[in-house]
Amino acid sequence: MKSYQEMSKEELLKEKEALEAEYQKIQTMGLNLDMSRGKPSAEQLTLSEDLLDVVNSRNTLKSEDGIDVRNYGTLEGIPEARRLIGEMLDCDPDQVIIYGNSSLNIMYDQVARGELSGYMGNTPWCRLDKVKFLCPVPGYDRHFAITQEFGIEMINIPMTQNGPDMDLVEQYVNTDPAVKGIWCVPKYSNPQGVVYSDETVRRFANLKPAAPDFRIFWDNAYVVHHLYEDEQAEILNIMKECELAGNPDMVFQFCSTSKVTFPGSGIAALAASPANIADIKKRLSIQTIGHDKINQLRHVAYFKDMEGIRSHMKKHADIMRPKFEMLEELFREELASRGIGSWVSPKGGYFISLEVLPGCAKAIVDKCKQAGVVLTGAGAPFPYGRDPEDRVLRIAPTYPSMEELKQAAAVFVTIVRLASAEKLILEK
């Protein structure tokens, strides 16, 4: 197929005319479709419904060490839940704290504590003139919303196929004491699906931060969220690598079962070095008496161990994979073949990050909206909502049914073609 770039102005005008006619037809269809939400589908949620039955009034409601899970206390979580999450993150259960239902909330709390209390005796950031975070882009909008909320200056770090541009990361972290953190989604990154290479993880672990309280915010959101049985990404263990490099306290790791069981009712966790855990527990003990231990028990009773989680995640993958594959095939046929769309082929996670022609992302989102197809706002995967090239679109395939997704995707590619043609015509 001829790429749009190879077409003459006349050919593009003709193409545009045909696409506009199609677009007008679509607009009359009264569609109401959504590819914006990184949420499991109802079908996926149903996979976990037995979770609701495994802990009931006939159980003893004690943890393995005899704690009454119904009552107050046990700030760090029950031992069997710490062990399960420890297995998931490949770390010592003593390095894990189990929280409530939201890993985002843990990250927020950790940034808030940096601001208000400081880490391990360091100066609270609210007393400093300037605090900066590095933000690999495209990235997760809710990470950036947290740092923006606290007035932290955010610095874009371009993503490569192997993770963030580590030359830049090293340059900033190792020279600027105002750089206090970096947001990372190391496995199946949000939204690109990039898997950090071993070299990337090692370079992270071997940073020599100018700030003693610099922390890597390692959001391992998709640690077990593979799409393919035979192509499961494995990343190096950042906590072990940091230990080896003499930087044991440099990383906070986060995860949850939000997209394993129920997004509103899972368990979330933080893992870190013993010194960090002690520091965090001291602060956390002021904030709460403990999290929901019955729900912790419920999760352990349901999964038993990592093998239980793995086989459960296969069922999620079986539902999600066809949606990703359908989209990728369509994008290849309709967009890549015309030179107007590229993406990293994700092997896990929740998104496809489509790069369209520069200057087209906003126009595509607007046109889709007018046609009744909701996309994530253009710019969302960037700090301050500003995509410097206006070209990244985060596509969320999971929530709609396959039928809805097919309909939405057909509209979407038509609009990408239309906006691309319009853009190239102006340039000819």
Place this chain on the structure above:
Amino acid sequence: MKSYQEMSKEELLKEKEALEAEYQKIQTMGLNLDMSRGKPSAEQLTLSEDLLDVVNSRNTLKSEDGIDVRNYGTLEGIPEARRLIGEMLDCDPDQVIIYGNSSLNIMYDQVARGELSGYMGNTPWCRLDKVKFLCPVPGYDRHFAITQEFGIEMINIPMTQNGPDMDLVEQYVNTDPAVKGIWCVPKYSNPQGVVYSDETVRRFANLKPAAPDFRIFWDNAYVVHHLYEDEQAEILNIMKECELAGNPDMVFQFCSTSKVTFPGSGIAALAASPANIADIKKRLSIQTIGHDKINQLRHVAYFKDMEGIRSHMKKHADIMRPKFEMLEELFREELASRGIGSWVSPKGGYFISLEVLPGCAKAIVDKCKQAGVVLTGAGAPFPYGRDPEDRVLRIAPTYPSMEELKQAAAVFVTIVRLASAEKLILEK
């Protein structure tokens, strides 16, 4: 009976000798008892076990407005849970946000937000030289721990039989713009069980704060926690009174079902004016995508309405009341009769706050510890852990069994008598 104050030095010395012999005997008994914990007993927790069965895989798992409670979202909580808590607090469901399992965590977050973001456009406290909170004493140690954590200066306000000394409260709040908050447990106060009078509530509502961002932290922890069917305290509705007084935004109200269902697995809530709710939701949306809606549904399915909560609380009262009454009778016979102990007779809540002779509280706690009976640390109900007169002891009757409590209480009164005699001998 002759009071200790009326006894001669010789009589006291004889009394002390007898008590010392008894104390030595007690120390050999190898007791391991605890009156320190404001926790429901296992028997109380069993009352709520059916809560675990009412939501299961056979349910539809939708809220009344059709929200899938398993998935992300609904930051403010499902409508039926907001209605239930609204009924409990006598306020509009729209003025309620349902959180996770801990009202303490909500209070911490609200103070943290005052520090970091400021309320409704006011200056964040972390940018001010000095921030002060008023602390009615004796009060709840975990409240004071939060304000201490943030370096907020705490000012003791003596409690009266009708609530905090409102002359002092008015004087501070209405003249000092550094006073940003006050901690209140208005019904069955922790630890005294004081019920704020109508006049106290009205004077609160009619404060004219020097600080535009002054807030009353109204921790309605024991709103439905009555001990007596026929002596249920009712306090005026602070939110309505504040509205009437033209101060609608001056109060944050907090509550939870921690001591209604399960302390680790209840639901907690905040209620406030529409302007506060809008401000809080804006901040909260950065912190989390939503709380555990399945647990919200579980609570509504279990209780149905306030009548359900009321009849459930009667069952708690039936277990708790005999423990309170046993202690009060013993204290009357052994302590009040000798002029060495006084307290407010609590009609609800979780504690008895015993006032012993000045300078005796620490000695009593230490002696009890040596005898194997754990009490709440002396000073705990005061900011910075400092009881200026060293005379307040917080007694928590609920957690031990009746048998354990009887044993512990017998040891306790012996030790109060011993410490009181020792103290008075030194003064003769």
